[in-house]
Amino acid sequence: MNRISVVGLGKLGLPLAVSLASKGFQVVGVDIDERKVRAINNGISPVSETNLHETLTRFKDSIVATLDYDYALRNSDVTFVFTNTPSNPDGSYSTRQLESACREIGKVLRDKNVFHVVIIMSTVLPLTCEETLKPILEEQSKKKCGVDFGLCHTPEFVALGSVIHDFLNPDFFLIGESDPKSGRIVENIYRKISDSKIVRTSIVNAELAKIAINCFLTTKISFANTLGEVCEKLPNANANTVTSILGLDHRINAGCLNAGLGFGGPCFPRDNKAFNFLAKQLSCQSWLAEATDKVNAIxxxxxxxxxxxxxxxxxxxxxxxxxxxxxxxxxxxxxxxxxxxxxxxxxxxxxxxxxxxxxxxxxxxxxxxxxxxxxxxxxxxxxxxxxxxxxxxxxxxxxxxxxxxxxxxxx
Ligand SMILES: NC(=O)c1ccc[n+]([C@@H]2O[C@H](COP(=O)([O-])OP(=O)(O)OC[C@H]3O[C@@H](n4cnc5c(N)ncnc54)[C@H](O)[C@@H]3O)[C@@H](O)[C@H]2O)c1
Missing domain, CATH: 3.40.50.720 (NAD(P)-binding Rossmann-like Domain)
Incomplete structure (x- = not known):
């Protein structure tokens, strides 16, 4: 299982591809953007990220980019899919790019007679893999998930600006698996990356854990900002001192506790909204997620x-x-x-x-x-x-x- 394909060579997918190459894997990257494919094959990174250009240059013999799914899947045993899932107006994620990628993957799997694992890396709402992507893969390939091919969801907890470092040094790996064989294959890949703890679970647990972690972190940030405002109005109180004291408690931990501006970027705001969307869809109250957003907005x-x-x-x-x-x-x-x-x-x-x-x-x-x-x-x-x-x-x-x-x- 040394040959890997990565579909979607964007801000996350390309750093993942070069990280895998740096660990000895032969990587074929697929994207629909010809400009990106050409740049990567010329050793130029089309996206900006810490150490990306250097790592791509160093391991360029282990990475090739292509527009051709057929070539990529025939030259790999597993496929990581890292296309984008932009937010819909209602707070859910669009799965359009993922569906299109799974259609292409399924078509190639139809004629491939070796067990292949498809690993969804993109952030998705719970049940997306099971109810939206698996049926597409099965329909296009005419094969059965868990028997003829595997499906896993392994969300990443990386931050822009340190994506390569975070891929290679995670707190833990999370593998949601359609079946034990697929989970084992992904576990063997991750073992070559780091000896961090590996958690194997169902796909839906992994889907939910990903957005729940980001939702929890945004809750911490909004709490720290509320604390910061209180400190500003309390004579002689210092927000930095108080939050650093909170961080010493191992039950709380120091991360995401700086009082400052609110959270932004491509993940936190939308993952919090997506959690809220999910809770409402299931007729649950998600007051915390709503309050977190309100605090952030001011x-x-x-x-x-x-x-x-x-x-x-x-x-x-x-x-x-x-x-x-x-x-x-x-x-x-x-x-x-x-x-x-x-x-x-x-x-x-x-x-x-x-x-x-x-x-x-x-x-x-x-x-x-x-x-x-x-x-x-x-x-x-x-x-x-x-x-x-x-x-x-x-x-x-x-x-x-x-x-x-x-x-x-x-x-
Ligand atoms: N930005 C973060 O910090 C972060 C962290 C963890 C997870 N994520 C998740 O990672 C996913 C990817 O995010 P990103 O920022 O890398 O997106 P991006 O838009 O930078 O990259 C997506 C890439 O996929 C390509 N693509 C689109 N459709 C395709 C298809 N059918 N076949 C092949 N390639 C296709 C695009 O051309 C693009 O290069 C999202 O679901 C996001 O939520 C992001």
């Missing part, structure tokens, strides 16, 4: 109110950081970007700087803000600075004007 306005009270008139504001978190160019659902947008909408002159996300931000902020090439240029001639994304380089900020340090980052 974080940007809290910063805007601080600007209004600290800067008399409509002066110039420097917004430092636009990505939704450090070490990524992603600005999707970024609260930092939202602050810049709101302030500019209110008539402030807004100058912005981000070490990586300037191009992405321009697509959304357009001509409404002034783009600066450096931190120094951004803070010059401003009436107030906002440290919106806690990039390391902002720790050394020295300015004479008031600073709203959303994350209390210090040297």
């Amino acid at each position: 974080q940007v306005d809290k910063v805007v109110e601080k600007v209004k009270s600290r800067l008399k008139g409509k002066g110039t504001v420097a917004v430092l950081g636009l990505s939704y978190k450090p070490n990524t160019e992603t600005v999707e659902a970024s609260q930092s970007l939202e602050i810049a947008k709101k302030l500019s909408g209110l008539g402030y002159k807004v100058k912005v700087y981000d070490p990586q996300a300037m191009n992405e931000a321009k697509l959304i902020l357009g001509d409404n803000v002034v783009y600066c090439n450096s931190l120094q240029q951004c803070v010059e001639n401003t009436g107030l600075c906002i440290v919106a994304t806690p990039w390391k380089e902002f720790k050394h900020l020295k300015v004479s004007v008031p600073v709203i340090n959303c994350w209390n980052i210090k040297k």
